[in-house]
Amino acid sequence: MPEFPDLEVYRYAIEEHLGSERLEFVEPRSPFFLRTHEPPLSDLFGSRLVATTRLGKQLCLHFEADGRDETIVAVLHLMIAGRLRFRSDGKEPNVGPKSVLARFAFGPGDLWVTEASPKRRAALRLCRGGSQLAELDRGGLEVFESSNEELAARLRSENRTLKRALTDPRLLAAIGNAYSDELLWAAQLSPTTRTQSLTEESMARLLAAIRTTLAEWRDKLHAERRGAFPDKVTAFHPDMAVHGRFEQPCRRCGSAIQRIRYASNEANYCPPCQTDGVLLRDRSLSQLLKGDWPKTFEELEERKAR
Numbered sequence: 001m002p003e004f005p006d007l008e009v010y011r012y013a014i015e016e017h018l019g020s021e022r023l024e025f026v027e028p029r030s031p032f033f034l035r036t037h038e039p040p041l042s043d044l045f046g047s048r049l050v051a052t053t054r055l056g057k058q059l060c061l062h063f064e065a066d067g068r069d070e071t072i073v074a075v076l077h078l079m080i081a082g083r084l085r086f087r088s089d090g091k092e093p094n095v096g097p098k099s100v101l102a103r104f105a106f107g108p109g110d111l112w113v114t115e116a117s118p119k120r121r122a123a124l125r126l127c128r129g130g131s132q133l134a135e136l137d138r139g140g141l142e143v144f145e146s147s148n149e150e151l152a153a154r155l156r157s158e159n160r161t162l163k164r165a166l167t168d169p170r171l172l173a174a175i176g177n178a179y180s181d182e183l184l185w186a187a188q189l190s191p192t193t194r195t196q197s198l199t200e201e202s203m204a205r206l207l208a209a210i211r212t213t214l215a216e217w218r219d220k221l222h223a224e225r226r227g228a229f230p231d232k233v234t235a236f237h238p239d240m241a242v243h244g245r246f247e248q249p250c251r252r253c254g255s256a257i258q259r260i261r262y263a264s265n266e267a268n269y270c271p272p273c274q275t276d277g278v279l280l281r282d283r284s285l286s287q288l289l290k291g292d293w294p295k296t297f298e299e300l301e302e303r304k305a306r
Helices: 004-018 129-134 148-155 162-166 177-187 200-225 283-292 297-305
Strands: 023-028 048-055 058-064 072-077 082-087 100-106 110-115 123-128 258-262 265-269
Touching: 004 048, 004 058, 004 082, 004 200, 072 082, 072 129, 123 129, 148 200, 162 177, 177 200, 177 265
Parallel strands: none
Antiparallel strands: 023 100, 048 058, 058 072, 072 123, 082 110, 100 110, 258 265
């Protein structure tokens, strides 16, 4: 799922390519994509794109029309497999017709919404003005708009594991599975540490890692696109420290990256750097192995060697 760095780069790109342009029309290709009926989609036609903002993991396209006092906001939630693509040549993106959800036609080109999943979770909602938009806010704090005290209080408001707290949209905005792995590695904290057990020093290290990690990846992805519209938004990057790097060497200590899986997510971590060498219990695998489950990273490495 696109997270803070990806969504910010999308936002920059939309403003650069389509800012102040008029939307000619919207062509939905999936009956499940548009989730609201008021205001009607046709109210966007001929309106000018005046701003692109972000509300958590949702991209908000603000449109104004001549003679209309209120702004209509098109709120895009890409969910896990949704992506945006821009074409200025009039052609459809090369993703297959079943993956195309909608076309937003502007003068300079078309903004396409695609989804590489048959579940069709990506969604478009239309709002009139700021009051309706506020109803779509999950309540998570924006990490670059909040103080350390506010962020710490929010994380400690429930006694959750760090991994789950960081990815809860009610607590913090726009952090998901991939970047939570990265910032926990940067902070050298276990994904299973309880939020209310963090010392002041550990909390300060975590907050610094959150801001540093997200800013670095935002700036890196922004630089990599070199003014082009991003067309390869992914949760896996070769420069990542732990996410998607199971059994590859840690860039800090050289040990093999480990992971635990739960539901549809996973947590990737380095045992020596983050858990004092303790091997976290993977729910399914540890239940299968029971007493044979290794307790430490060193024990795991010894078994591999044998």
